[in-house]
Amino acid sequence: MPTTDAPPGAAVVVRGLRKTYGGRDVVDGLDLQATxxxxxxxxxxxxxxxxxxxxxxxxxxxxxxxxxxxxxxxPVADAARLRPRVGVMLQDGGLPTGVRAAEMLRHVAAMYAAPRDLHELSARLGLDAFARTTVRRLSGGQRQRLALAAAVVGRPEVVFLDEPSAGLDPQSRHAVWDLVRELRDEGVAVVLTTHLMAEAEDLADLVHVVDHGRVIASGSVPELVAAGPGSSPTIRLEARPGLDVAALATRLAEDDGDAWTAAEPSPGVYTVTGDAGPAALATLTAWLAEQDVLARRVTVGRRTLEDVFLDLTGRHLR
Incomplete structure (x- = not known):
């Protein structure tokens, strides 16, 4: 039965979710929502x-x-009622391998009362080039695009996209991102799982970071980036090991009056964080000349969603 305690506009509401495999809690009291x-x-x-x-x-x-x-x-008890209203794109595609791409998409579209225009959808995702090819002979990127088309062809109110850009070339990736934005603008609730932080940073209105079966952080990308340390611009310098970047931080602070911090996260890679404007870069260049150091690379940027993700979940391999 429908619930009445969902926040206004919430299309997906998860409260206290638990799932156990072999006596181990894979999901342990997780809460999240999508709008x-x-x-x-x-x-x-x-x-x-x-x-x-x-x-x-x-x-x-x-x-x-x-x-x-x-x-x-x-989603389980009311599956028959939800099926016409929800689109799903699985990471492995979940597509029948023996049929041609166009036939498969036409079959899926026929299940809905008012599907999207197949010609328009096929053209924007580049499906026409392999319309007569069987699914088993498609490349990974082609399968991804076909799976996305199948997920959205029925005009769903909610769509779940699992790694939609996996295996895609840059042109295909941007076509997929444009379609995701269009779905959002049409009022669809898009739930996206991805390992590409740039994809989440570019597309997401709300981010939930999950670890050890729980949501450990939620917010918009600007909120998450600003919430932790390092939200100020950072200069990243690659040069020979052994530079005294603490002295560089002191010099920068003396020149512009702001506080600067310095670190050497790995040998020959240095970061200095503060108000990294043009004057700071001029000071950096002068300091490097005084040290007789030619930097291999200098970049300036703010903390990213990937920085937040690594701060929250660690850098060790899983």
Missing amino acids: AGAVTAVLGPNGAGKTTTVECCEGLRSPDGGTVRVLGLD
């Missing part, structure tokens, strides 16, 4: 529980505890 007319990115390291969470939202797995509601309905 209509917004892109919600669910990020996490491998094994963090994000895929299991999304599969519970898609009705592919049954929760062991907590509640999941999509458009106010239970």
